[in-house]
Amino acid sequence: xxxxxxxxxSLSALAQLNKFYTLRESEDFDTVSFYLKATSANCLIKKSTxxxxxxxxxxxxxxxxxxxxxxxxxxxxTCHARxxxxxxxxxxxxxxxxxxxxxxxxxxxxWKVNFADNKVYDLSLFYGFxxxxxxxxxxxxxxxxxxxxSADIIVGYDEHSSNPIQMDTFFVKADFGSIVAKHMxxxxxxYVITKVGFGxxxxxxxxxxxxxxxxxASVGAGNLEILLPxxxxxxxxxxxxxxxCAIKLADGFEEVEKNIFVNVDYSAxxxxxxxxxxxxxxxxxxxxxxx
Numbered sequence: 170x171x172x173x174x175x176x177x178x179s180l181s182a183l184a185q186l187n188k189f190y191t192l193r194e195s196e197d198f199d200t201v202s203f204y205l206k207a208t209s210a211n212c213l214i215k216k217s218t219x220x221x222x223x224x225x226x227x228x229x230x231x232x233x234x235x236x237x238x239x240x241x242x243x244x245x246x247t248c249h250a251r252x253x254x255x256x257x258x259x260x261x262x263x264x265x266x267x268x269x270x271x272x273x274x275x276x277x278x279x280w281k282v283n284f285a286d287n288k289v290y291d292l293s294l295f296y297g298f299x300x301x302x303x304x305x306x307x308x309x310x311x312x313x314x315x316x317x318x319s320a321d322i323i324v325g326y327d328e329h330s331s332n333p334i335q336m337d338t339f340f341v342k343a344d345f346g347s348i349v350a351k352h353m354x355x356x357x358x359x360y361v362i363t364k365v366g367f368g369x370x371x372x373x374x375x376x377x378x379x380x381x382x383x384x385x386a387s388v389g390a391g392n393l394e395i396l397l398p399x400x401x402x403x404x405x406x407x408x409x410x411x412x413x414c415a416i417k418l419a420d421g422f423e424e425v426e427k428n429i430f431v432n433v434d435y436s437a438x439x440x441x442x443x444x445x446x447x448x449x450x451x452x453x454x455x456x457x458x459x460x
Contacts, residue, residue: 189237195243197243199246199247200311203292204251204293205251205252205293207299213280214284215304216307220283225282226252226283227281228281234257237254297318297319298319305325308333315342316341317368321346322347324348327352328352335358344366347370354374359382360382365391368392369391372394378441379440390451395457401434402443405437406456408429408447409448411449
């Protein structure tokens with residue numbers, strides 16, 4: 170994933186970006202429901218440092234290959250904004266396997282999406298191919314849904330900068346791609362839902378959290394890795410596995426009932442209880458302590 174990060178920052182610095190779309194500041198809405206579908210592109214999402222508009226979108230697409238579109242609608246104090254970055258003649262996300270086999274290099278198609286700190290965001294982000302960096306530092310996010318066809322995605326917050334509001338649901342799905350979720354404790358999510366097909370997902374809970382979080386994960390033939398702090402965190406893991414999968418637990422977990430494991434700090438009434446429900450078919454799930 171470090172290569173992906175280098176690619177994104179290089180593109181951000183070198184690409185000649187043009188402003189394509191802007192959602193103007195307005196008192197008619199306090200929440201932005203933002204839907205992004207990128208069939209094949211490299212994307213950077215972050216809070217703007219100098220733009221107070223709730224949404225500003227820049228890009229340098231190859232316009233004979235990419236057909237960008239943007240529309241908005243305000244309803245019940247929410248602005249619903251939709252950005253589609255579709256390839257011409259693309260079949261969309263319906264066949265992830267064919268996408269994985271036939272993907273091509275799209276490094277020249279780079280998009281930057283800026284948010285502001287004066288609105289609440291409900292985000293649905295769908296990536297086919299490419300690389301994506303979703304930096305939510307300073308952004309109030311109440312729900313986040315990310316799906317990867319064959320894209321490599323990094324999502325999270327800068328260290329010591331948590332979500333200004335409590336998030337309800339953090340959802341990630343990796344069909345063939347990879348998703349790295351950094352500093353999960355800073356999302357302040359009540360619920361985390363993770364679905365892994367043939368891809369790879371890393372959930373970094375490596376720092377102690379202050380609020381309860383329920384994590385539900387299903388793994389097909391891919392890999393799920395979960396980082397945990399070694400001390401001062403209460404953890405319980407419910408497993409549903411098969412003879413064809415691999416489960417690796419960190420040292421110190423004890424099986425208290427069949428397929429139910431707890432760590433030495435476990436307390437059912439802990440204010441920062443991490444509760445995992447993990448269903449694995451053919452893949453691998455690994456719990457390990459952060460370095």
